[in-house]
Amino acid sequence: MINVVLLGVVYILMGVGFAFILNLLGIFNLAHGAIFMSAAYGCYLLVVKLGLPGFVAFPLTVLAAAAFGVLVERFLFRPMKADFNRTMMVCIALSTILVTTFNRFLGTRALSIPPFLAGTTGIGPYKVQTDRILAFAIGVVILVAIILFVDRSRWGAQMQAVTQNREGAALQGIRFGRVAAIACAVGFGLAAIGGVFMGSLYNLTPFIGDVTLIKVLMLVILAGLGSFNGIFYVGALLGVLYGALPVVLNGAVVDALASIMVLALLVIRPRGFFGHE
Amino acid sequence: MSEVTKISPAPEEAARIEEAPKTRPRRWPRLSMVGALAVVLALLPLGISGSYYMHVLILAFMYVVIASSWRAISISGQFNIAIGAFMGIGAYATAIPSVWLHWSPWVTIPLGAVAATIVGAALAFPFARLRTIYYAMGTLFLGYVVINLITAGGKTTGMSTGLGGVQPLFSDRTYYYYLTFGLMIVSMLCMYRFEFSRIGVRMKAVAQSHEVAASVGIGERRNRILAVAFGSFFAGLMGAVYCHYQGVASPSSYGLGATLWIIMYILVGGINSFWGPAIGVGILLIIPEFFFRDLKGDLPYVTAAMLLIIAFTMPEGIAGLVKLVRGRIFDRGRREEVRADASGD
Numbered sequence: 001m002i003n004v005v006l007l008g009v010v011y012i013l014m015g016v017g018f019a020f021i022l023n024l025l026g027i028f029n030l031a032h033g034a035i036f037m038s039a040a041y042g043c044y045l046l047v048v049k050l051g052l053p054g055f056v057a058f059p060l061t062v063l064a065a066a067a068f069g070v071l072v073e074r075f076l077f078r079p080m081k082a083d084f085n086r087t088m089m090v091c092i093a094l095s096t097i098l099v100t101t102f103n104r105f106l107g108t109r110a111l112s113i114p115p116f117l118a119g120t121t122g123i124g125p126y127k128v129q130t131d132r133i134l135a136f137a138i139g140v141v142i143l144v145a146i147i148l149f150v151d152r153s154r155w156g157a158q159m160q161a162v163t164q165n166r167e168g169a170a171l172q173g174i175r176f177g178r179v180a181a182i183a184c185a186v187g188f189g190l191a192a193i194g195g196v197f198m199g200s201l202y203n204l205t206p207f208i209g210d211v212t213l214i215k216v217l218m219l220v221i222l223a224g225l226g227s228f229n230g231i232f233y234v235g236a237l238l239g240v241l242y243g244a245l246p247v248v249l250n251g252a253v254v255d256a257l258a259s260i261m262v263l264a265l266l267v268i269r270p271r272g273f274f275g276h277e
Numbered sequence: 278m279s280e281v282t283k284i285s286p287a288p289e290e291a292a293r294i295e296e297a298p299k300t301r302p303r304r305w306p307r308l309s310m311v312g313a314l315a316v317v318l319a320l321l322p323l324g325i326s327g328s329y330y331m332h333v334l335i336l337a338f339m340y341v342v343i344a345s346s347w348r349a350i351s352i353s354g355q356f357n358i359a360i361g362a363f364m365g366i367g368a369y370a371t372a373i374p375s376v377w378l379h380w381s382p383w384v385t386i387p388l389g390a391v392a393a394t395i396v397g398a399a400l401a402f403p404f405a406r407l408r409t410i411y412y413a414m415g416t417l418f419l420g421y422v423v424i425n426l427i428t429a430g431g432k433t434t435g436m437s438t439g440l441g442g443v444q445p446l447f448s449d450r451t452y453y454y455y456l457t458f459g460l461m462i463v464s465m466l467c468m469y470r471f472e473f474s475r476i477g478v479r480m481k482a483v484a485q486s487h488e489v490a491a492s493v494g495i496g497e498r499r500n501r502i503l504a505v506a507f508g509s510f511f512a513g514l515m516g517a518v519y520c521h522y523q524g525v526a527s528p529s530s531y532g533l534g535a536t537l538w539i540i541m542y543i544l545v546g547g548i549n550s551f552w553g554p555a556i557g558v559g560i561l562l563i564i565p566e567f568f569f570r571d572l573k574g575d576l577p578y579v580t581a582a583m584l585l586i587i588a589f590t591m592p593e594g595i596a597g598l599v600k601l602v603r604g605r606i607f608d609r610g611r612r613e614e615v616r617a618d619a620s621g622d
Contacts, residue, residue, distance in 0.1 A: 028410075030537070079589060084356075085544050086588045092537055093584035100577040210534065214421060221414050256425035259418050266415040267403045 006132060006201060008239020009139035010194045014212060015219040015231040016146060017190030022220065023163045023228075024183040025073070026082040027091075032191055033213030034095035037206060039065050039192030040199030041102050044113045054113075054200075062192045069188030070181045077184065078177065095209065103206040113200040135197045142193060143232075146186075150228070155182055215242070218262050307552070318458060322451050331450055333566040335522065337558050338457040339515045342464045344542045344554030346515075349468050350508035351548065352477060353501050354484030356409075358536055359400075359416040360512050362423035365531030367393040367513025368520035369427060372443045375521075377433070382446050386517040393513020394506050401505035405498040408487075420536055427528045439527025446521050453522055460518065464511050465555075471507060472551055480504055545587050547596025556595050 014036060021029045039061050046057035076094065080086040150156040161169040162179050170176055198208065219238055223230030241258055318334070325331050347360045371389035374380040400419060407415050447453055471477055479500050482490040487497040520526040529535075546557025561580060569579045591598045 083592065085548060086592060088537075089541060089544050089584045089588040092541060093581040093588070096577050096581040096584075100575070100581075104574050214533065217414065217417065221418070225410065253429045256422060256429050259422045259425055262418045263415065263422055266407065266411060266418065 004239050004243030006136055006139070006197065006239075007243040008236045009136060009143070010197050011215060011219055011238050011242075012143060012232055012235030013139060013190045013194040013197075014216045015223070015235050016143070016228075017187035017194075018216050018220055019223075019228060019231055020159075020183045020190075021187040022225065024159060025077060025180050027077055027080075027087045028084070029187070030088060030091035030213065031072075031095040031098070032187075032216060033209030033211075034098040035065060035068075035188050035191045035209075036195040036198070036212055037204075037209035038098045038102065039195035040113065040204050040208070041106065041111075041206075042192075043196045044111055044199060044204060047113055058196055061196055062189050065192030066185040066189035069184035069186075072188070073181045073184035078180070099206050099209065106206070109205075111199075111204045112202075113196065113204070132201065135201065139193070139197065142190070146190070149186075155179070159183060218258065221262055222265060311552075315462065322454050329570075330567065331454055333563060335450070335453050335457050337562050338454075338461040339519050339522075340539065340542060340558045340562060341555045342461050342515045343512050344539050344546075344558055345465060345468050345551075346508040346511035347539055348543055348548070348551070348554050349471055349511070350504050351543075352472060352484060353480035353504040354408075354487075355416075355501060355504065356413040357416045357505070357508070358413055358533070358540070359420040359423070360508070360539055361531040361533070361536035362420035363393045363397050363509040363512035364516030364519070364535075365423055365427060365526075365528065366396050366509075367516035368526045368531065369440070370513070371517040372440050372520050372526035373433060375444050376440055376442050379444075382444050382521050386514070386521065389517030389520075390510050390514035393516065394510040397509025397513070398502055398506035401502040402498075404505075405501050417533065420531075420533060424528045424532045427531075439525050439529075441525045443520055443524050443526060445524055446518075457518065457522075460514070464514070468511070469551065476500075476503070541584060543594075545584065545594055547591075547594030547598075549593060550596030550600070553594055553596045560595060 014032065018029060018032050021027055021032075042064065043057050043061040046052045046060060047054060050057075052060070072094070076090045077087060080090055148156075150159065158169070158174045158179050159182070161172065161174055162176060166176060169179075194212075198204075198212070202208075215238060219231060219234050222237075223234040238258070242254065321334070322331065343360065343364060347357065350357045350360070367389035369389075370392035371382070371385040374385045374388065375382060404412060404415055404419070446456065472480075479490070479495045480503075482493075482495050483497050483500045490500075491497060516531065519530070523530075542557035542561050543554045544557070545561050546555065546559075547553035550556075561583060565576055565579045565583075569576055572579065587594065593600070
């Protein structure tokens with residue numbers, strides 16, 4: 001049960017990060033899955049190789065990912081001027097480099113980040129691992145913080161302005177470059193949080209990024225391109241779908257069902273459940 | 278097409294669409310170059326018979342056709358991320374009768390191509406409603422559905438490990454070389470005819486503005502479905518040949534990753550040129566495999582570096598660069614125009 005909820009949280013984190021970059025920069029960040037995977041591996045290396053406690057390694061990973069996001073925005077995304085074809089090439093090159101690096105140096109065998117907290121806690125009649133509850137709590141706090149950030153803060157207002165009308169925002173003195181850098185930092189940071197959760201709860205291989213990327217695309221499409229609230233509802237739905245259904249059905253069948261659903265939705269209502277043109 | 282009535286007729290633009298074939302590029306120097314290359318490739322097996330290089334070239338021939346078939350779809354303005362799935366349909370449509378019913382490959386390969394065409398055309402029908410990014414995403418999930426259905430297919434499709442024991446066509450690799458080479462020549466001729474014929478012009482008109490196209494009687498849906506059917510035929514054909522060549526049909530060869538790399542070939546070569554996909558395969562597949570083979574596991578770095586270099590320096594791919602350079606040398610008077618052309622805006 002907690003798995004279902006957690007999976008939902010991970011998908012929402014990923015989806016929100018992806019939507020940030022898509023809405024503000026107009027870039028389909030196909031490297032999002034690779035960032036997710038690299039963060040999980042980075043955290044694994046910090047914990048296992050350097051012996052840092054989880055509470056230090058986790059924020060460190062997220063900050064590193066956010067800094068990486070700023071660099072990627074400045075040196076890879078900005079020169080491409082949101083040209084769909086060229087950003088696609090850059091994203092694929094980036095994700096190839098990351099996947100190859102981890103594949104080369106750590107191999108394809110499945111690894112797992114050691115749990116931050118050992119032991120289990122009883123909730124009613126059920127026993128639940130404590131670190132999962134912790135992860136869930138952190139995830140919820142971060143999501144609330146993100147909503148507040150977008151709704152209430154100055155930067156959040158600037159982001160909304162840029163999403164609505166880039167030229168208009170520029171005329172009001174909002175620097176697009178800075179907003180884009182923030183969006184990339186937040187997007188990559190959220191992907192890193194999702195990656196660390198995933199890496200500590202499930203097994204880690206260099207290829208988890210690709211699988212997760214598909215789910216994130218699914219989420220963003222179902223919610224509707226440009227929609228923000230939709231991601232929360234649909235993320236929860238996907239969490240249930242992928243957390244609960246594999247118990248009764250074959251995993252491949254679940255995948256097929258979910259993707260047929262997305263396909264049907266796209267054909268019937270391309271703007272998604274919560275989107276607007 | 279109820280939108281048609283709203284649009285004011287634009288006679289100048291309509292006329293430009295109809296005139297397009299007259300402004301074809303000069304073809305003869307290019308064709309003779311391609312012909313010379315073809316002769317060299319035809320004689321090459323005498324030198325490299327049975328070696329690894331031959332294997333790479335066989336794959337390259339197949340990918341040239343697949344990448345070009347993607348471009349044939351894209352000239353009607355459709356960014357299709359399901360080309361791998363069309364290959365997969367062709368592959369499994371030939372692998373399943375071949376393995377379970379022991380049919381001859383010479384029957385099942387055309388079967389695969391036809392199956393891919395029929396499925397492609399049938400699926401293109403609902404997708405003709407979607408445009409731009411929605412079409413791209415729709416086809417991405419279409420590819421994902423096809424791979425998932427194959428994986429969920431049980432014993433018939435061999436699940437995620439793939440269906441092994443597909444009968445080989447020949448025992449000698451040289452025959453494969455000439456088969457794929459011949460198929461490539463024939464397919465490229467077909468696609469050349471397709472693109473530079475009246476049909477191709479209609480496709481390009483739809484891509485530029487489906488509304489203007491509709492106002493001069495060029496139906497959007499019809500042409501888009503035709504493009505997908507045409508492209509998926511060649512993708513399915515090559516998917517089928519590929520699967521007999523490898524002796525196994527496995528879903529991972531036809532998934533999103535494979536599709537994205539095919540698109541990379543096209544973007545590297547230049548999406549706006551007929552020879553772009555072929556150039557892209559030459560650059561991104563042949564060069565790393567021929568000259569950087571010793572790197573083994575580090576090979577993807579070379580490919581990624583090439584992608585970055587091309588994304589940064591050549592917005593229109595290699596073909597765009599060639600166009601730019603030729604413009605500087607031969608058409609000094611038109612230099613500005615060519616530069617504006619190649620910068621893509």
